[in-house]
Amino acid sequence: MDYLKVNSNFDFHAVYNMLYTDIQTALLNIHSYNKQFYSNNLQNTINYIRSIPAFLWLWCAIPFTLYILLKIFSKVKNSAFPEFFSPKSSNKNPYNLNIFDLAKTSYRPEHTDAAIELIEKLHYDVNTMLPSNGLTIFLCACLGGTKSLIQYMLLKGANIHSVTQDGDSALYLATYAVLNSRKPDISILDLLIAHGCNVNHQNNKGYTALHRAASKGNLRVIKCLLRHGANLNLSNKSGVYPIDSATNAGHPGVAEFLAFNISNPHVWDVVDPHTPPKIKMGLQSPVRPHIMQSPHYLRQIKQEHGYSRSAH
Template sequence: MWISTKLDQTSHIDQCFNELITECRLSAPGARLSYSIRNKLERLSKEERKVIVSRVKEGCTPLFVSCKKGNVEIVDYLITECHSDVEQKGVYEVPDDRSIHYVTPLWCAAVAGKLAVVKCLVKHGANVNSVSDTGSTPVRSACFMTHLDIVTYLVDNGANILKPNYNGGTCLINSVQSVPLCEFLLKHGADVNAQDIQFKTALHYAIQEHRFETTKLLLDNGADPYIKSRYGDDALQTACLKGATQIFEYLIKNVNYSRARIAEAYELMGSTFLDEHYDLQAALQNWRKALTIRIEDPTLSKPNNVVPKAAYLNAFEFETHEQLDNLSMDLDAMRIQSLIICERILGALHKDVIFRLMFRGAAYADGLQYQRCIDLWRYALDLRIQKDSLLHSETCFAAQALVRLYLDLQEKHSNGVLREELKFDDVFHTVKLLVEEFPKAMRLLKVRPIFKRQQDNFDKILKVLTHLFYVLNVIPKTMKQTEETKQLINAINLMNARNSCGDTLLHLVVSKANTMKSNTFIEDPHTVIFPDPRVCQLLLECDFNVDAFNNVGSTALHIACTRNNFNQDVVNHLLIYGTHIDRRNVSGQQPHKMLKSITESTVNPLKYMSLKCLAAHKISELHIPYIGQIPVSLEQFIAIH
């Protein structure tokens, strides 16, 4: 009887909760709970009501749902009559950017713009400085949504406008889209020069969003235009890179810049107009202004700090109006000039320089000018490695983009679509560039704790490398180039590079799972390349250990003997080079038994089992004691059988 009563009570509570959460979700803004559900709730004890309103469905409590919808009467009822916890967090999806946050009801109401609910929650003791999972306070997030009335109320009730989120974003940074909001924050003590994790101030964000009035307001209130972001961009440079013409003109008129700096600004602005807005006339206009400034003062000649290189067709930067006029009729030459200008002013390792190299290369690839793209992307990859190391996501992206370009060109050439041929030197030096960074990357991966993103990126680089092996193997080569390829692969072998699963490069080239996802530059995914018997044989010829095993004790043969990966030629190559066909992995799987389930297999296992193997297998099968009774060198041999 007691059990039955308990079950009935639980069922009743479940029913009440389901009715309550449904009504909260479906009720119109400004509505109150129906008499029916209030009657049911009020018949329950205080503890039972609290249990009901504390329950969560799809990440939200009834209170949280009501706060989001702005139903202030329901919110007040749930707190006063059902004792809802005003700090119990729920899941909130911001409508503008679809980001998901784990926040308090007050944060939810503040972002949703529900002032009446905000007032109700604060009246009932909600913490105005509580933080979300990203460290954002309700007032900071209300600033992002430009709810000035809510920001005002929260500040009046003790909200801290100086408290940033975990990325250093302040209320003022979040408010640059609203001049009145910025004025309010500045009057209430906001730090106009506070910097976030990227060392950017509110002024940086106002400029990059082309907020002219906000920019003037911030400068009038002491914003420092000389503060640089982590990328080295101050206010003027940000305006140039973002093409904020009105702000640019205001800065050079109202901030004390040298003539050399103004000349550089015009040059950079011209590059932005050409690269970002495809406006050749605006680019020429800005570059001519810069030339005029430099010609008027001979001490302001351009510093020749960009060495001519293949990526820029070994071009030099123009220095006179005549040279610029001669270039103006050649759009491609103008784009090269733009890249040279950006590198001279920003430095080769600036993120915008690398981005523009990748973007311009993509445009060449779209026009089937593959060699021009290769030259730019090889240079971009080199710069990315210098800037961020092999383990960075952007480095990984650049490497994947380049190898996919090689694959695409090779495929089109072999199918007769393009006459252009892939050059051995391009692929060879790409492999060399990556491999030279392996020792450093592998040292970093030994440091604990290992960051998952870095390990994942190294895994991707290993996949990139195997695809480069494939390309090197299929393109025509001289005898000298073939020997150079094998020497390089031998050097890689000595490093014993492995992915997070312990797989060697030999494991990867026999696995169908070794693929690369498509990227934004080359959309059509290539067919699966691996397993590839030719690359497998190449690695074996370069002395890769055929019996190397991964974290689960599987050799390359174990991988090759699965139904999904089976390729007869691959299996034959591995067996010819002496791999154990009867070696057990951690799961007890043996390749010769795995092959039995593959009807296409023509392998005769006995051909690859020695008497020594059979004896070891029998000792293991019969559980004959052998530890300490045979040479130590044989103990491991028996153990793997």
């Protein structure tokens, strides 16, 4: 049992120091190994990511992109059409009509009130536009022809210079509404012009509010527009003047009221080779080329000079 005996000469302090030094050295080696291991793993990960084909990255990006687009669309639809996308509890539109239809039918008093209520409650921008035709809520109100609603929208910041995709202005639409109303309120036109509407604005086909009024034969509206500077001498892109609109619609008295001196009576020789409406309706004497080309005139010349087919 000698191995159980304790050696009195054994140096415990030296052994402790040796063991401490060995353990410290081992820990440093382990730390260095781990650092190298993680560094190698990081580099391997980067290399792996770089080796992934571009189309796979694109494929992964598609769902994220769609998510972002859906979020954007959700915000847009909620701001533009809140009565369709708001919770049912906040949707109190009893007419089952959107704000555009309510504004267009604002000649019904209850629709005017409903339109104002929706704008106030759902914080509509009155310049919100329908992509299909370019009508804004404000332009729909002009088409509805209710002065109180138009005034309200002007106070809400309506764009007085907005037009539809066909180029119809607020004044043109309001003129249409007044002309077709059972109780026309001409002061609507005064209001719009006072706020900056151009009385001589032409739509994409060249028609003005005066053309529209002349076609209806409404002298009150015509005089209102003329009082604000409407130009009698503006033709559309087909060369039709307001006087032509009145004549073709069967309003000779209005046509006489709209008569004016044409600066270039030969304009039809350049614009259109056919006989113009003014000549057909007897409002303008035909220029000489039209007379010379007339079959009736040619027959008359032949008879006067004794010409016949057999003579040739």
